[in-house]
């Protein structure tokens with residue numbers, strides 16, 4: 001079964017990715033290369049998602065990197081970075097562990113990093129310590145003569161993999177059968193596709209070709225508003241939670257946002273439900289953010305009555321509703337920076353970011369809502385061993401693990417990205 005099949009089967013059977021301790025451990029920290037050929041994403045909350053067959057596989061890392069000590073890798077990475085100077089920029093996603101972030105020239109979310117790379121015109125290599133869709137976006141937004149490198153090709157994203165071009169195209173064709181392709185008299189299209197940044201370049205291209213747009217977690221409301229000004233309804237993928245939380249805040253009733261299960265006719269809905277829909281929510285989710293629960297929030301409030309609970313909008317709706325606020329990683333970082341000394345924060349997002357924020361802000365008490373420390377196992381695949389390998393390769397003149405989006409995909413994908421960028425400044429992701 002594909003990843004979508006597996007995850008949806010588990011949801012429907014009630015066998016979801018529960019925060020069971022047995023699925024979450026730190027084996028990836030020591031030897032990530034042992035997991036690269038396995039069908040799952042690796043130990044962690046997305047262990048049970050199966051990596052789609054078309055996802056790139058990482059070859060065997062040369063033994064000298066697999067057996068090097070942390071101290072040796074540190075020396076080699078620093079030496080390679082020093083030799084390369086401005087020729088190589090290391091980009092580190094917020095969710096990377098500190099062992100990798102220490103080498104990053106820029107730290108941020110996926111879109112911030114793609115934009116940050118533009119500020120280094122002399123860089124020949126953009127080494128993206130993140131996951132596959134992020135490297136694709138960086139490639140599409142960088143100059144043609146720059147090479148984007150993903151240190152470990154197995155670093156995908158289980159959420160992004162829950163929607164692929166084939167199943168979204170099938171869905172689109174079903175919707176066209178219901179609604180046709182003609183706009184209303186006042187120019188509203190039947191459906192506008194909106195894809196979250198956490199999706200493949202192919203899906204961004206699909207949106208570009210079909211009058212749609214890309215959104216991030218920081219501008220999803222402005223993007224949905226844009227889309228609903230141009231269409232009667234929106235098809236939102238792949239993250240149902242970001243779509244639902246955003247649309248709900250905009251006042252759209254829950255019964256006007258059915259989920260779309262790609263394994264069922266009409267996504268598992270009646271034709272009337274589809275006709276009544278304002279936002280059709282693809283049945284995807286983030287395995288990391290799905291772990292957060294209202295019980296964890298209640299426990300945090302019981303322990304710290306003054307606690308401020310902030311969660312990422314990829315969390316389930318009941319969790320977002322029970323929190324004090326929700327927002328992107330950038331929102332969380334800024335909220336903590338602006339708080340008076342002595343504040344207490346319970347944060348519902350990936351553990352590496354939360355721990356870093358706790359270390360950087362000793363004036364506050366900051367902790368992760370989830371008591372079982374469980375990182376994003378796909379991000380975790382960027383081990384310093386892979387970083388040393390690609391940096392030293394580039395030093396020798398070899399571009400290892402280059403991510404290159406074909407122009408046939410990149411051209412329409414850039415259209416969807418540019419539509420997002422053309423929105424009012426308030427809708428732009430913070431840079």
Ligand code: SF4
Nearest residue numbers: 157158159286288376
């Ligand atoms: S935290 Fe979730 S959405 Fe982000 S890369 Fe990991 S699996 Fe994907």
